[in-house]
Amino acid sequence: MNLHHPQRADGGRTNRNEVGRNEVGRLEVITGPMFSGKSEELIRRLKRARIARQRVACYKPDIDLRYHRTSIASHGSQTHEAETVGNVERLREALAGQLDAIEVVGIDEAQFFDDGIIPLAVELVHLGKRVILAGLDTTFNAEPFGPIPALMALADEVTKLSAVCMVCGAPAIHTQRLGASQELVVVGAAGVYEARCRACFKPYLDENESQQMEFPAIQI
Numbered sequence: 657m658n659l660h661h662p663q664r665a666d667g668g669r670t671n672r673n674e675v676g677r678n679e680v681g682r683l684e685v686i687t688g689p690m691f692s693g694k695s696e697e698l699i700r701r702l703k704r705a706r707i708a709r710q711r712v713a714c715y716k717p718d719i720d721l722r723y724h725r726t727s728i729a730s731h732g733s734q735t736h737e738a739e740t741v742g743n744v745e746r747l748r749e750a751l752a753g754q755l756d757a758i759e760v761v762g763i764d765e766a767q768f769f770d771d772g773i774i775p776l777a778v779e780l781v782h783l784g785k786r787v788i789l790a791g792l793d794t795t796f797n798a799e800p801f802g803p804i805p806a807l808m809a810l811a812d813e814v815t816k817l818s819a820v821c822m823v824c825g826a827p828a829i830h831t832q833r834l835g836a837s838q839e840l841v842v843v844g845a846a847g848v849y850e851a852r853c854r855a856c857f858k859p860y861l862d863e864n865e866s867q868q869m870e871f872p873a874i875q876i
Contacts, residue, residue: 683811
């Protein structure tokens with residue numbers, strides 16, 4: 657399903673030259689390892705857009721139901737209402753019926769979508785939407801994760817966050833999987849993954865090797 661170009665009042669299709677500078681969209685990508693605050697930053701931007709009285713729609717893949725089925729949620733328990741979709745085609749269908757009613761599109765855990773998310777994001781930007789995507793940039797074995805690197809290359813703005821290494825406390829850019837599973841996607845949080853710095857990151861770490869540093873809970 658293709659998204660339609662905006663229509664003029666007389667029913668004709670809007671020419672690209674007729675779209676004013678203020679109607680040009682924007683693509684923002686928020687990325688980094690797990691526990692770096694990606695979802696929290698996405699939620700913050702969406703809430704600020706609502707405060708500015710912009711119309712917001714938010715989506716997430718149905719593979720990620722760790723916290724809420726109808727919301728995106730940060731590890732710090734912040735939430736924002738979101739619609740769950742099975743794939744990019746379902747996301748297109750969900751957007752098609754409300755394009756005229758929304759100005760900002762938020763997408764969490766974008767790494768779980770296929771490469772079809774890339775042209776969809778570009779289409780939305782050309783239609784004048786502000787598109788904000790959050791997702792992991794690398795897998796547990798430090799390889800580029802799905803469509804995120806390409807989206808970073810196309811973005812107007814990339815925010816790359818770091819976490820805190822759970823071994824030494826240094827800034828962490830890697831997601832360490834605990835255990836021997838080699839599957840690309842194992843959805844989980846604390847106890848399944850840790851944030852690690854370059855020095856402490858060990859791909860394919862065995863579960864028994866983990867020596868997690870204890871940090872006090874911090875409310876942000």
